[in-house]
Amino acid sequence: MGISRRGFIKASAVTGATVAGLSANKPMLTAFSETDKKEQIAESGKWLASTCQGCTTWCPVQVYVENGRAIKVRGNPNSKGNHGKICPRPHLAIQQLYDPDRVKVPMKRTNPKKGRNEDPKFVPISWEEAIDAVTDKMMELRKSHETHKFALFRGRYTGAADIFYKALPTIFGSPNNISHSAICAEAxxxxxxxxxxxxxxxxxxxxxxxxxxxxxxxxxxxxxxxxxxxxxxxxxxxxxxxxxxxxxxxxxxxxxxxxxxxxxxxxxxxxxxxxxxxxxxxxxxxxxxxxxxxxxxxxxxxxxxxxxxxxxxxxxxxxxxxxxxxxxxxxxxxxxxxxxxxxxxxxxxxxxxxxxxxxxxxxxxxxxxxxxxxxxxxxxxxxxxxxxxxxxxxxxxxxEKVPLESIPELDSYLDEIAKKGKKHEKIDQRGRIQFPAFAKGELHKGVVTNNVADGILNEDPYDIKMAIGYWNNFVFSCTGAQRWEKAMEKIPFYVHITVNPAEMTQYADIVLPACHQLFERWGVIKSKQNMNAYGSIQQPVIEPLWDCKVDETEIGWLIAESFAKKGFSNLYDYYRNEFTDPETGKKATNEKEFNLVATKFLSKKLWDPSEEKKGDQISSWQEFVDVGVWNAKRTPYKKHWEEGFETASTKFEFYSETLKGLLDEHAKGHNTSIDKVMEAMKYEARGDLAFVPHYEEPIRYGDEKEFPLIFTEHRSRLNREGRSANTTWYQEFKDADPGDEKWDDVIKINPIDCKKYGVKSGDRVKVTSVQGSIEVTVKEWEGTRPGVAVKCYGQGHWAYGRIATMDYQKKIARGGNNNEILPSDYEHLSGSTARHGGIARIKIEKI
CATH class of the missing domain: 3.40.228.10 (Dimethylsulfoxide Reductase, domain 2)
Known part of the structure; x- marks a missing residue:
């Protein structure tokens, strides 16, 4: 914890804490350098292409691998999007990879009681036993014609997402594939x-x-x-x-x-x-x-x-x-x-x-x-x-468009049980009068992620009996986090696929270790920046450190295989029949082959020499793997000035006929007026004002007299979407975020307000809203507007590992989770979680 910034930059070996707990036969991270000078990198290794998903930029990167060890990450010089540059987040991924607190083998819960303060008493099991337990529970739902009471929760994802996120619940017979996207950015x-x-x-x-x-x-x-x-x-x-x-x-x-x-x-x-x-x-x-x-x-x-x-x-x-x-x-x-x-x-x-x-x-x-x-x-x-x-x-x-292949159609693999199950209302309640939740031009296509907790708790429209979650941690990342704790206690059987044992894991009956996306899996990603869209490869640059599997392909394959052994072969038949290696014509025979075949199938249009490409002319799979990124042609200017926009008027709409049409359709579906829909969504506008941009008075939770400060939050440049808090580099260099302190979690308050409320830098305080309370440290900071309290999101983990917490065994958090003081509410048009704009008022009390 005492590393200096200069020492960090000059260091060629990480601290013992980085690799503590790794077994002797596992690769260890032995070097790290902040410089890009090639002469400082040993020539015995090799740069291999992959993709960082530490934020939604999804940058093409290269990993330097020596003797089976990932040593360094840099931007992919073949990428036009990021100029071959990266931010701090990919560097932190190396510590994630070699984190001794990773989930190393499948585990099952032996304590039937669930709760924040309950020890799950996990014990290691084999993959065969774990998958068998999962499919047993799912087959029970099929036998009772309750497939709709299964839910699949998705966090971050790759281009292979639909192979698991869409295909599994659809063929099984559930409408409940729930993405994290509405807690991220849909508004x-x-x-x-x-x-x-x-x-x-x-x-x-x-x-x-x-x-x-x-x-x-x-x-x-x-x-x-x-x-x-x-x-x-x-x-x-x-x-x-x-x-x-x-x-x-x-x-x-x-x-x-x-x-x-x-x-x-x-x-x-x-x-x-x-x-x-x-x-x-x-x-x-x-x-x-x-x-x-x-x-x-x-x-x-x-x-x-x-x-x-x-x-x-x-x-x-x-x-x-x-x-x-x-x-x-x-x-x-x-x-x-x-x-x-x-x-x-x-x-x-x-x-x-x-x-x-x-x-x-x-x-x-x-x-x-x-x-x-x-x-x-x-x-x-x-x-x-x-x-x-x-x-x-x-x-x-x-x-520009990145031409990744879509997954093949699913309808022919749905039996009558699946067709009936798919017709049920989704557990997030999208489509109800207060949730038009439109996306991509369609009503009810958006997700209302955070409302799933209320749907589970209220058993509305029904009770959820089983769920699988991957690359997600809704217990930590959703506002009104306490609701999610209670909801997870209520789900009878939960499976968590994860790299680290997160808060969501504490409620799991089965825990499945996931491969790290940047270093240990095949995959393909698409994104854009710098007027350049791109498709980027992910590849296993090292052998997986532990007994982990790829979430969207390998685990899906194992579930499908287990289903088939129990008399339900539809998902297995889909994977076997529809996915063929476009280079060799072969089909997968096991989960590892399926991961590779699926990646080649989805990325075919980027590298197959027979495909017409509006961008880089990559002519083979191996070339795509080596280069690591396909760049589309630079985005042209004024394309829709000439072609017209896809709006109802074909023009850019200050008065949105497009919005008006969607709201009118939604209102008619509920036999009501648009004004009544606006009321249900907590908007003030009535009549034509609802179709133009306009000012609306913000809604805040908490009376100003009792909760005098407006709370607002921001994101850290070191935060890999909430997944880097268990690394020493994240904690040591947290002061890279203006106003923050290393190894601490501070609430930044203007000195005027500090004097007013009798607090000073270093004071421990209890921060309370109508939602709940957290404990943090005060930081007097002129960079906060008077009357406002500002805090970074990302600290406050009570389960993630020994670095993220103050005491992992006792579940004592390092700082406070903002989502425990932010109440649950929504931007209802999109279904997005409302987490900004000073939604909560707070009070502070010295401890």
């Missing part, structure tokens, strides 16, 4: 969808931009395309202005031209005020938006405009937006409720428009994943349209 995708019919993460042309507004995001630390943002940020600062809207002085904000320390949840007020200034002062982009027919700007404060007076070009509904929302939304109005000075709002709006079209309004979960954040998401993206930066140079873009 962020909502805004671009209802305005331009694009449901995905966006790409940003940072290389050519001249202005960036960042909506509660810190792209050099988290969100999307982190390595690209890090490597490009110096150039951005040299050629562009940066405005960061965030109640916390993030790493990005500390270098920005403008820091707007907004009151949490009031981002929408700034959106409307910026749009008001751009229209009132006539500085919108006329090439994209259009203009008044007589050339005179009629947008005046407080005055409605005749729609017939404006002729739009590539957009739809600009005058409706003005009349319904913007005409009275002045910076002076926004300043009163956002806490940002009016003169700064004017300056940002003018500078942003002046840079057009090379300007980016960078939408992120921080502003979107709020109870009423859907319209902030919509509005922040609409600003890109106002300045003409949609699909434009220096602006916000989509990305």
């Amino acid at each position: 962020e995708k909502l805004g671009p969808y209802v305005t331009e019919a694009f449901w995905d993460y966006r790409d940003y042309d940072l290389e050519h931009t001249r202005y960036v507004i960042m909506w509660s995001t810190d792209p050099v630390s988290s969100n999307r395309q982190v390595p690209h943002a890090i490597s490009m940020f110096g150039k951005v600062l040299d050629q562009a202005k940066v405005a960061v809207i965030d109640p916390r002085l993030s790493a990005t904000a500390s270098k920005a031209d403008e820091w707007l320390p907004v009151i949490p949840g009031q981002d929408g007020a700034l959106v409307s005020a910026i749009a008001h200034v751009i229209l009132k002062e006539g500085i919108w982009n006329r090439e994209f938006v259009g203009d008044f027919k007589d050339g005179e700007n009629l947008f005046a404060k407080g005055s409605a405009v005749d729609e017939a007076a404006f002729e739009e070009n590539k957009t739809y509904g600009i005058v409706k937006w003005w009349n319904l929302e913007l005409k009275d939304r002045t910076p002076e109005w926004a300043a009163e409720i956002s806490g940002v000075p009016a003169e700064q709002i004017y300056r940002v709006a003018r500078d942003f428009a002046e840079a057009a079209p090379r300007a980016i309004s960078w939408l992120a979960p921080g502003s979107a994943m709020q109870i009423r954040g859907g319209y902030t998401s919509m509005g922040a993206h609409a600003l890109n349209a106002l300045v003409g930066s949609i699909e434009n140079i220096g602006g916000t873009n989509r990305g």
